[in-house]
Amino acid sequence: MNGGSDETDGVIHQANPHLTLNSDDTLFHLGLSTDQNLEEKFGDVKFVCMGGSTSRMHGYAEYLAKELQIQDATLEDLCTTDRYEMYKVGPVLSISHGVGMPSISVLLHEVIKLLFYARCRHVKIIRIGTCGGLGLVPGTVVVSEMVVNEAFEPVYQVFVLGKTEKRPTHLDKALGDEIAACRPSDAGYEVVRGKTMCTSDFYEGQSRLDGAICDYTETDKMSYLQSAYDNGVRNIEMESACVASMCNRVNIKSAIVCVTLLNRLKDDLVSTPHDDLKKWEMRPQQLVTSYIKSQINSI
Known part of the structure; x- marks a missing residue:
């Protein structure tokens, strides 16, 4: 399923037979x-x-x-x-x-x-937030084209009844393209499409060196992050796989729109002044709002 097919007239798919509209x-x-x-x-x-x-x-x-x-x-x-x-x-x-x-x-x-x-x-779910970038100028907005896990697989892993299920994390391409196209020509920042790596942890899961526990070297870190970049990953965050997977299951189109606060190929820590960060945080909001404004008259 591609996260929101018009074949069902935009109805939310019931993925739990125990629930009804009269529950x-x-x-x-x-x-x-x-x-x-x-x-x-x-x-x-x-x-x-x-x-x-x-x-x-x-x-x-x-x-x-x-x-x-x-x-x-x-x-x-x-x-x-x-x-x-x-x-x-x-x-x-x-x-x-x-x-x-x-x-x-x-x-x-x-x-x-x-x-x-x-x-x-015909509901659309959009995560807007911040992330770490890979090979991008900080302040760049990434509209995800695909979500992968820490092993670069396009799946969300969940345990059900003690067994592991791997569920696909596809995003709706048309929705992502439409949002990305809403960037004003004078925006002053770039909007890129690329893979998003979703991790289960901020420190070791994202190869940082400054957590309470770390058993790898700077060389190990850089080798892994370079592999992620070579696999098409352009940003890292911690929610997108769950969003994409769950929306797929229930026939809702979804998108992930995040601004990069740093380039993880260069830094682990954000050093940008607070006022600039607040301005950057508005960029996904402005982009998504422009998209919503472009759609709202047709609702």
């Missing part, structure tokens, strides 16, 4: 349940934008409301727990996902169920 269900970590009118509240959602930080996604909701000129945006947290934060701006949800695949996996299970119960169609 009595609690979305525990969001603090929502099916005894609320989820279709009335969320049935018009077409875009779900996810990022790690709660403050960043609140700021993105404010930015969206201004850019889309939506006066009745919900800029108060819709979650009733402190695990994640979620805001609604017209047909867009802006949600924080925390750090790493375990955190975003929990969120995606509940967000996908929310979209299913709300009878949403």
